[in-house]
Amino acid sequence: MNAPIARAMWHVRHPTRRGLAWALAASPLLLVLYVLVLIPFTPSIGDIRKAKIEQPAQILSADGKLLAEFKPSNREWVKLKDISPNVVNALIATEDHRFYQHWGLDWRRTASAALHTFSGDRQGGSTITQQLARNLYPDEIGRAPTLTRKIKEAITAFKIEALYTKDEILETYLNTVPFLYNAYGIEMAARTYFDKSASDLTVLESATLTGMLKGNSYYNPVLNPERALQRRNTVLGQMVKYGKLTPAAFQTLQRKPLRIDFERQTEPPGPAPHFAQQLRKWLAAWADRNDYNLYADGLVVRTTIDSRLQTMATQAVTLQGNQLQGIANSAWGARSGCSNGRDLLQTFLRETPEYQAAKSTGLSDADALKQVSSDRAFVQSLCESKTRVQADFLAMDPRNGQIRAWVGSRDFIQDPFDHVQQARRQPGSTFKPFVYAAAFEAGAKPTDTFVDKPVEIQLAGGEVWRPNDEDEPSDRAISLRDALAFSRNRITAQLMETVGPNKVARLARAMGVRDSELDPVPSLALGTSPVTLKEMVSAYGTIANLGGYVEPVMVTRIENRKGDVLAEFAPVSPKQELPADADRMLIDIMRDVVNRGTGSSIRSRFGVRGDVAGKTGTTQGNADGWFILIHPQLVAGAWVGFNDSRVTLRSDYWGQGAHSALPIVGDFFQRAQRSKLVDSRVKFATEQEPGWFSERTGRLRDWFQQVFSSPEKPEATVVTRNPTRRAPSAAAVVAGASTAASSVSSASSASASAASAAAVEPRALPPLLGLPASAPVAASGPVDGEARGNGEAASSPTPTPDDIGAPDAGGAPVNAPTGGNGSP
Incomplete structure (x- = not known):
């Protein structure tokens, strides 16, 4: 084998005239062959034609308005x-x-x-x-x-x-x-x-x-x-x-100057920029799977967004955000470089690259801080960015999961980070309905009670969790109905201990909180595990849909430029994650939150009519404010806070979800009802049909009363002592809702009447609650709300007519982290 190779190498080093001629003749042929081999690896004529007629995807709202165009570049x-x-x-x-x-x-x-x-x-x-x-x-x-x-x-x-x-x-x-x-x-x-x-x-x-x-x-x-x-x-x-x-x-x-007039060009964000941002990711994956070019094939994507509701949501977020920004500027002295928050400002400065660069030159901490602080423009910019109020909003149809409005921040250009789907923050008391749902699934009733007493729960590692409310323990028995309406931490913590954190976490995941990790610990009852607004609105959609979970959807149909349907996404059947009977009880007591509890300003201030229910939420130190409202046709939720959870509004009043996030939802719902995009006459199907046995026994009881009743006697005034409190029917609650909407004073008097009718007679309680049969039963009127610390009571302003009930906050375990992680 070596001999032929050696001879070939010798001919290469000593070419003959004939060999050179053959080589010269073969070179063009080899080049042509190489070119022919490369042709299949170059763009085809069809690809070039596609580039010539390139058409970006058009994103349309459900009512046919252009939301965005997906271009490969500006x-x-x-x-x-x-x-x-x-x-x-x-x-x-x-x-x-x-x-x-x-x-x-x-x-x-x-x-x-x-x-x-x-x-x-x-x-x-x-x-x-x-x-x-x-x-x-x-x-x-x-x-x-x-x-x-x-x-x-x-x-x-x-x-x-x-x-x-x-x-x-x-x-x-x-x-x-x-x-x-x-x-x-x-x-x-x-x-x-x-x-x-x-x-x-x-x-x-x-x-x-x-x-x-x-x-x-x-x-x-x-x-x-x-x-x-x-x-x-x-x-x-x-x-x-x-x-x-x-x-x-x-x-x-050639002697003329350049005379540049430079200005970066940005694409207009469109009416739903954060929604379009998330949709682009989903659509790009769909196009890849189905061999379409997102930027060239002229796809027409019909989304679930209603452009009218989207406009209302954007206006509501902007209006409330601007009002809260003025409060934040005053609280922090933002116009003078956070003059009212010097200690935290120094922490912020130490976290900047400019400070790290100064330290790397050998400066001490004090000298490095002095150097970066001397740049007033830099300090002002840092302060403004840290104290800029953020807010997000999401609305969806609970019947089919279609997203109707999506606002990811106050201003997409200033803050393109999407707080709806990307920011995970502690939900506070908006998480409590999952605790009550788990209890109702296990057999509890809204009229069941727990005693309002100090609570100490042993945690792993020897820690003790002491959830608290803003008022001192009253040693009164408070019903589950009132506990949720007025957001009582101590009652909810006891209920969580009875039901079990693992069951609550599993149920919350099943109902829609499916992406964030839920830590199954007792404090989960007060919303200490960070979640996204999209997850919470999705889970509340399950509540509004009588326990049936439907995954949120953004697209209904994709067409080509000729109008031919390429894909259609029909609504899927809901998956029953919470029994309908338990869900009906949950909706019924959540009605009380807006009729007479912490969310009552939805009716008194914004005049929202019809059958609605909801829940407020506030986290430790007022870092996060939440409110979510459910209606048979629409679920809407809002979050308000700052990108850095160490920054708050510094106000026990404005920091509450009832005053920060609720106005966004209230403003939105008010506009939607006035525009008849939400029908205030539609009601939740919470009336329970009597079973066959109950119906027959009821008829038999009526017959016995007719046959064996005593002759009529003259009417007399009957004084009932200590009547047992019963849960109102759905019709009564709806009627009460209409009354509350007419005036605040009527709602207050209704609460006072409920308090005066408190029962003290003992009665048997279901084994679930684990209380003795002799436990006193009482119904509370408007009571002060939740505590703000690890067991320490905090003061709060007297409840106003706009917010009958109490501020709303979640206690946290001792030495447990309480901040969210919603920063971009």
Whole structure:
């Protein structure tokens, strides 16, 4: 084997004339074969045609309004006739002066560039068509300086020339070439660097932009104006060389300054930018699975968003956010660099890269702080960013899971971070309904009671959790109905201990809190595990849907540009995660939250009518305010706080969910009902049908009463002592809701009447509650709400007519973390 190899190597080193002739004849053939092999690995004619007619996906609302267009870049396509001739002249003179003579490859220029490159002076020889091929198909062709890349580029250029006219090639090139700062195409470049349209570009401006094509960063007129000026004059010289500019004009123009009018161009966010942001991720995955191009195939995506409700939600978030921002500015002294929060400001400063850089030079902590603090503009910017109030909002139809409105922050441009789906914050007392749902599933009733007493629960590791309320323990028995209506921590903690954290966590996950981790510990009852607003609204949707969970959906149908349906997403059947009977009881007591409890200002202040229920929520230190309202047709929830949970509104009044988040939902629902987008006449189906046995025994009892009743006697006044309190029927609650909506005073008197009818007679309780049969039974009226610390009572203002009941906050375990992690 070695002998043939040795002979071959000897012939290579000592070629004969015949061998040289064969080699010279075979080289072109081998090159042709190599080209033929590469053809299948270049973009097909169909792909090029698709690039020519590229159409971005259009995102439409449920009522047919345009929400967004998904473009691959910040680009606006303009026709060649709408581009200044100065641009075309500068481009052809500089980049490809024989553009109209070749068929995609300029052989003379390619040979000249090759000779210069071999001699050590590397030059580019790509035509405009080759550059277009490289810009359109960077993945298929690549940018490595190799022979393979040049051949693939040339093959693609020939294909483009076969399909496009010369004017079409120029138009496509000028609309796809990048110009830095997310500006693609000549139109966005003209706006970015000269604040004008491409049709108005002068000779100097056209030469400046054309000069950037040799190297965007190197000839950036913003950062490197001297290089950009020299390159501009080089382009002007090329225009003189090829007859596009007179020498006299050149002599005058080359002495002119750049005169850049720079402004970054941003795409308008649209009416639902955070929703569109999340939808883009989902749609990109769908397009990949189904072999569609999200940016070129002209997909028409019909979403579940109602543009009218979306506008109402945005207005509600903006209005309340602006009001709370004024309060935050006063509380922190934001206009004077957080003058009212110096200690925390120093913590913020220590976390900045500027402070770390100062420390790395060897400065002490005090000197580094002094150095960064001396920059007043920096301190002011840091303070404003930390004390900027954030809010988010989500509304969905509980019957089919369709999302109707989505607001991820107060301002998408200032804060594109989506708090609805990405921010995880402690939900506080809005988590309590899951505890009561688990209890009702296990057999408890709204009239069951627990004694309002000090609670101490042993935790793993020897810690003791002491949940508290704002008032001292009363040693009275409080019903589960009143405990939820007035958000009693001590009662809820006892109920959690009876039901068990694991069961509550499993039920909450089943009902919709499916992405965040729930720590099955006793304090979970007061919402110490961070969750997202989307999860909470989804879970409340299960409550509104009588225990049937439906996954939230964003899209109903996807079509092509001709209107043909490519995919349809029909509503799925709900999965029963909570028994309907238990859910009916839960809805019934959640009605009391808005009729006479911590969420009563929904009716008294905002006049929301009809059959609604809900829950407020406030976390430790007023870091997070929540409110979620359910209606048979719509569930809406809001969160208010700061990106950094160490920052709060510093107000026991404004920090409560009833005063921070509730107004957003109230404003939204008020607008929606006035516009008749939500029907206030629709009611929850909470009336329970009597079973066969109950119906028969009822008839038998009525018959016995008729047969054996004593003769009628004159009417007399009957005084009932210590009547046992019973849960009101659904009809009574609805009637009470209407009465509460008419005036606040009527709601107050109703609560007082309930308190005066408190029963003290002992009665048997179900084994679930674990209380002795002799436990006293009492119904409470409006009582003070939840505690704000690890067992320490906190003061609060007297409840106002707008918020009958108590502030709402969740206690936390001793030494347990209480902050959320909603920062971007």
